[in-house]
Each structure stands twice: as C-alpha cells, then as structure tokens.
Amino acid sequence: MWEQLLEDAPRFFGIWNLMFLGQALLNTLLLSYLGAAFGFAIGFSLAIGRHPRLYGIAPIRLLATAYVEVFRRIPFLVKLMCIFFAFQLSGAQASLFTIALVTVVLSAAAFAAEIARAGIEAVPAPQWDAAEAMNFSRWKVLTRVVAPQSWRVVLPPLFGYAVGFIKSTSIASQIGVMELTYAAKILNTRGFSALLCFGTILIVYFLICWPTKRFGEHLEARLGRRPKV
Amino acid sequence: MNYSLIYSQVSEHIPYLLGGAILTLELAAISFLVGWAIGLTNASILHFGPRPARLAVQGYVTFFINTPLLVQIFFIFFVLPDAGILLSPYAAVAIGMSLNAGAYLTEIQRAGFQSLRREEIDAATAMGFSVPQIVWYVVLPHIAKALYPPLSNQFIIQVMTTSIAAIFAVEELTGRAYNVNSLTFRSLEVFSIVAVIYLVLTLACSLALALLGRWLFRVKARVF
Numbered sequence: 001m002w003e004q005l006l007e008d009a010p011r012f013f014g015i016w017n018l019m020f021l022g023q024a025l026l027n028t029l030l031l032s033y034l035g036a037a038f039g040f041a042i043g044f045s046l047a048i049g050r051h052p053r054l055y056g057i058a059p060i061r062l063l064a065t066a067y068v069e070v071f072r073r074i075p076f077l078v079k080l081m082c083i084f085f086a087f088q089l090s091g092a093q094a095s096l097f098t099i100a101l102v103t104v105v106l107s108a109a110a111f112a113a114e115i116a117r118a119g120i121e122a123v124p125a126p127q128w129d130a131a132e133a134m135n136f137s138r139w140k141v142l143t144r145v146v147a148p149q150s151w152r153v154v155l156p157p158l159f160g161y162a163v164g165f166i167k168s169t170s171i172a173s174q175i176g177v178m179e180l181t182y183a184a185k186i187l188n189t190r191g192f193s194a195l196l197c198f199g200t201i202l203i204v205y206f207l208i209c210w211p212t213k214r215f216g217e218h219l220e221a222r223l224g225r226r227p228k229v
Numbered sequence: 230m231n232y233s234l235i236y237s238q239v240s241e242h243i244p245y246l247l248g249g250a251i252l253t254l255e256l257a258a259i260s261f262l263v264g265w266a267i268g269l270t271n272a273s274i275l276h277f278g279p280r281p282a283r284l285a286v287q288g289y290v291t292f293f294i295n296t297p298l299l300v301q302i303f304f305i306f307f308v309l310p311d312a313g314i315l316l317s318p319y320a321a322v323a324i325g326m327s328l329n330a331g332a333y334l335t336e337i338q339r340a341g342f343q344s345l346r347r348e349e350i351d352a353a354t355a356m357g358f359s360v361p362q363i364v365w366y367v368v369l370p371h372i373a374k375a376l377y378p379p380l381s382n383q384f385i386i387q388v389m390t391t392s393i394a395a396i397f398a399v400e401e402l403t404g405r406a407y408n409v410n411s412l413t414f415r416s417l418e419v420f421s422i423v424a425v426i427y428l429v430l431t432l433a434c435s436l437a438l439a440l441l442g443r444w445l446f447r448v449k450a451r452v453f
Binding site: 043059070073074075076077078079081082085086088090091163166167168169171172173174181185188193194195198199201202205206209210212 | 232291292294295296297298299300301303304307308311385389390391392393395396403407416417421423424427428431432436
C-alpha cells in the first residue's frame with residue numbers, strides 16, 4: 001500500500017491534476033460561501049418575519065415557521081434530490097451548480113432563521129417596551145434597537161453553520177457538481193489510489209473548515225468579553 | 230411546466246419506503262449509541278487523562294468535526310480494502326457515522342461535565358453526603374439534565390444523516406427512494422413523499438424524546 005502510494009504521488013500531484021483539483025476547490029468554496037451568504041440573508045428576513053413585535057403578522061409568521069421547521073427536518077440529500085427533479089421537470093435550464101446552490105441557500109436560510117431568532121430573543125424585554133413607548137416604528141426598532149444588540153450573539157454561530165454547509169456541499173457530488181468530492185471520485189476512477197484521492201480532499205476540506213470554525217470561536221470569545229449594552 | 234404530479238404509482242410503494250424508515254432509525258440508533266460510548270470515553274480522557282491522550286482526543290475531535298462525513302465514509306469504504314480490511318456498505322456507513330457522531334458527542338459531553346460546579350459538590354459534602362450519594366443525588370441528576378437536550382438533538386441529526394447511507398447502496402429510507410425512483414420514474418413524487426416521511430419521523434422522535442426527558446429528568450425540552 002505504501003510503496004504504491006509513493007509511486008503514485010508524483011503523478012497524482014502533477015500540474016493537470018492540481019489544476020483540476022483547484023477548479024473543484026473553487027466550486028466548493030463558491031457553493032458553500034455564496035450559498036451561506038445568500039441563505040443567511042434570507043434567514044434573517046425569516047426571523048424578522050417570525051417575531052411578533054417586528055413583522056410577525058399571522059400569515060407571514062405561520063409560513064416562516066413552517067418553512068424553518070420543514071427545511072431543518074429534511075436531510076440535505078433528499079432536499080437536493082427534490083430540487084434537482086423539480087428543476088428538471090419544470091423544464092427550466094439550470095446548471096447543476098445552480099441547483100446545488102439553491103439547495104444550500106434554502107437550507108442555510110432555515111438554520112440561520114433559528115440563530116437569528118435566538119439573537120432577537122437575547123434583546124431584553126425592557127428595551128422593546130422602551131422603544132414602543134417612544135413610538136418607534138417597526139423598522140426603527142429593528143435597525144436602532146434589535147440589530148445593534150443582537151449581532152454579537154448571531155455572528156459567531158454563523159461560522160459554525162458555515163462549516164456545516166461546506167461539509168454538506170460534498171453531497172452535491174451526487175448530482176454531478178464538479179466540486180472536491182466529485183473530483184476525487186473522478187481521479188479515483190482514473191486509476192489513482194483511493195488513499196491519495198480521498199486523503200487529499202479530506203485534508204483540503206479540513207484546511208477550509210478549520211480556519212472558518214476557529215474564526216467563529218475567536219469572534220465568540222471577543223464579542224462575548226465586551227459588556228452588553 | 231406541463232408536468233403533472235401523479236402520486237398513484239408511488240403510493241403503492243409507501244409501505245416499502247416505511248420499511249426503510251425502520252432501517253434509518255436502526256442506523257441512527259447504532260451510530261448514536263457507539264458515538265455516545267466514544268464520546269463518554271473521550272470526555273473522561275479530556276478531564277482526567279494524561280496530556281498525550283488528551284491531545285490525541287482533541288486531534289480526533291477537530292479532524293472529524295471539520296471534514297465531511299461523506300468523504301470520511303468514502304475513505305473508510307474505498308481505502309481500507311487496500312489495507313486488507315473489506316467492509317460491507319452497511320458496516321462502512323455505520324463505522325463512519327459512529328466515528329463522526331463520537332466527535333460531536335465528545336464535545337457535547339465535555340461541555341456537560343464542565344457545567345458541573347465545584348460548589349454543588351462542596352455543599353453536598355458539607356451536608357454529610359457520602360461519595361456514592363453525591364454521585365447519585367448531585368452529580369448524575371445535574372449532568373443528565375444538562376446533557377439531555379443536546380443529546381436528543383444529536384439523535385435527530387443522526388436520523389437525518391443516515392440518508393448518506395443511500396449513496397453506498399444501503400437500503401434505508403433514501404436508498405429505497407432511489408429504488409422506487411428507478412422503478413417508477415416518478416422522481417419528484419418519490420422524493421417529496423420521502424421528505425414528508427423524514428419530517429414526520431424527526432418530529433415524532435423530537436416529541437418522544439421531549440416527553441421522555443420531561444418524565445425522566447424533568448427537562449423542559451422544546452419540540453419547535
């Protein structure tokens with residue numbers, strides 16, 4: 001096993017394979033970070049639409065809650081397949097990357113909504129009362145009272161979830177998106193040893209995920225130390 | 230946009246799909262229990278073990294938390310045969326999921342143990358509790374109460390994670406969905422039904438675990 005590894009390694013890390021893996025890495029990064037960014041934006045809107053003292057008017061609140069509950073309780077693979085076939089059957093011309101991106105965005109939104117809800121709930125009740133007593137509009141309550149206080153609570157866990165989505169994108173290899181896991185499968189079928197292919201991408205995934213997670217932890221420690229308003 | 234959803238061809242396969250849900254729960258339970266044992270051992274090592282053992286545990290946790298489960302199972306399934314260890318898909322998935330869950334459960338249980346305060350034990354000692362009494366009446370209730378919500382949460386995550394087994398042709402819920410799909414070609418119908426089954430399954434698990442926790446440890450767990 002080891003002799004074969006040493007024999008294969010120079011060929012495996014040749015310029016073409018590295019370019020191939022680089023392209024795949026780029027797709028993984030785009031898919032996860034872009035997906036997480038869009039998803040988190042939608043998730044915050046959902047959380048705002050769920051809160052009774054912000055925009056939580058009955059039908060919006062119900063829909064937002066249903067969406068969050070449903071999308072958090074279906075496995076990524078099943079969501080991916082549903083969206084994949086929905087695109088296919090609707091006849092819309094979408095690239096595989098777009099389909100995977102939509103899946104990441106929709107799931108990230110559901111998870112971010114829960115984090116944002118925790119952030120909004122961290123704002124103490126007297127603050128809400130004071131804002132209402134001063135006749136602040138909903139928008140003003142959100143931008144002047146809630147957002148400045150809750151971002152400290154919301155921001156750090158988002159990085160932890162972003163790591164979750166980087167890892168989930170490996171499942172997008174199932175529909176054939178050219179990301180790291182799919183690239184490793186292709187290289188493996190081309191005859192490179194499984195240890196090299198999957199070992200390499202395991203390390204690459206680790207090198208993306210670990211700094212992201214560490215950054216979140218660093219932020220948590222930093223933001224937690226400061227006194228709350 | 231002129232496709233109409235027809236569920237009649239798929240609905241006859243629903244009992245078959247529900248049979249897969251049993252395997253899903255089985256896989257989730259196995260990986261959760263093994264992962265729990267790994268986590269308990271690791272958390273104890275982190276508290277009482279020598280430095281090299283602690284570093285090894287931390288390395289294990291950091292590595293497994295920061296890499297995708299799918300690739301971990303690929304690695305187990307395709308690399309170990311080169312080293313002479315041949316695993317069935319089910320075994321590879323079960324091992325991968327257990328190791329992965331073990332890392333998360335180490336973190337959860339370490340935090341749970343840390344939440345125990347020195348003062349609680351001191352107070353019990355001052356009131357003349359013996360060591361077994363302290364463990365039984367003070368330490369265990371505290372830890373059980375602190376750990377129950379995150380542990381039940383992890384079980385729900387395990388139930389959803391089992392869907393990855395389908396990629397290795399294990400016939401659990403998602404795996405059977407693939408089978409029904411290739412039989413009927415009613416793709417969206419099959420996967421939407423499976424999505425609903427997962428929804429009901431995880432909701433039922435959450436509800437059962439919340440009730441169990443309330444009855445056993447008086448934990449107020451939220452289902453929604």
